[in-house]
């Protein structure tokens with residue numbers, strides 16, 4: 001018995017060495033593939049993993065759609081999902097043969113191991129590895145070299161199924177594969193039936209409870225990082241020092257990397273939306289915008305706070321700060337699941353939260369020329385968050401239960417050298433209620449000041 005336990009423990013530790021990331025429960029990936037199969041109109045979905053970077057010191061991150069469907073984090077793989085098909089009788093008087101009913105199939109194709117490359121990038125699993133199916137959660141695991149053969153056999157049994165192939169748009173590998181398969185069949189070229197990213201986008205937009213937990217972990221780590229960063233803000237400190245303090249903290253808290261290049265912009269730089277040079281030395285009297293967050297087990301968070309470098313906002317900075325916070329709260333209060341839209345900087349869509357934030361700002365403040373401040377809100381109010389920090393979405397559609405998105409109003413006044421942005425990640429729970437995943441990170445100006453002053 002003891003030996004069994006020891007063996008089990010050894011296996012488990014081996015498992016965790018292979019999988020440095022937390023994961024949603026394995027069966028969930030299978031459920032996602034089955035859900036995708038139902039959207040293929042009887043066709044097949046073919047997806048490729050990202051390749052190993054050509055320079056071995058470059059960071060590897062899996063293709064987002066591929067990761068969503070597999071949880072597989074190694075390079076060079078491919079997957080095929082084949083929906084079930086009913087039996088079809090022969091059509092008399094035509095060349096169309098009959099077909100037996102075909103079951104649902106899902107196959108993960110793994111590249112052959114490259115022992116030379118593994119010296120640089122570590123040991124990989126391949127289809128010949130014992131227990132590959134159990135390890136990957138796929139019903140079938142085959143060598144990548146089998147991929148054309150599997151498609152060829154599929155087309156032989158039913159030509160129409162491959163005429164209904166869904167692949168990623170602009171994928172050279174998918175085009176090459178379909179062309180090669182057409183050539184081996186001696187038939188005309190196979191045009192993809194659709195962009196497989198579209199149905200996957202629909203699935204990815206609605207998060208499962210396990211995905212929410214990962215985003216919550218990313219958010220909690222990022223909150224800790226933001227507080228550490230706020231403590232490091234002082235006149236005479238360089239912006240990138242603060243960026244680095246936050247990076248260290250988020251990684252200490254379990255993040256594998258930043259979700260996006262950190263933005264620490266002080267003074268005039270606070271009015272540059274994606275300023276990431278982070279080279280300026282902060283001065284007393286400036287505001288500093290910090291837009292920095294980490295990703296936890298492939299799920300992103302995204303936070304922005306704005307601080308006074310000297311620990312106290314000037315009256316004008318405070319006025320703008322309170323306006324931005326008011327706009328965020330007005331938008332959150334106006335949210336209705338299934339009706340509200342977001343990311344509408346031109347204000348063209350009905351029920352847009354952007355419009356609510358814009359109206360709030362316009363109604364409450366003026367620039368140096370007595371004009372309303374809405375014109376200084378130059379970007380969309382928010383975006384979906386998930387495996388991508390900007391998860392793909394059709395923003396003409398309303399936000400639904402299970403979605404995760406940011407509300408991030410900003411006012412940027414280059415003339416006054418004041419930029420303020422406040423960004424939280426929200427989750428729409430099963431009752432349609434908006435839950436702020438950044439609730440624990442202070443929002444009110446006096447609390448922000450107290451943190452910068454080291455009093456909190």
Ligand SMILES: [Mn+2]
Nearest residue numbers: 302406408423
């Ligand atoms: Mn954002």
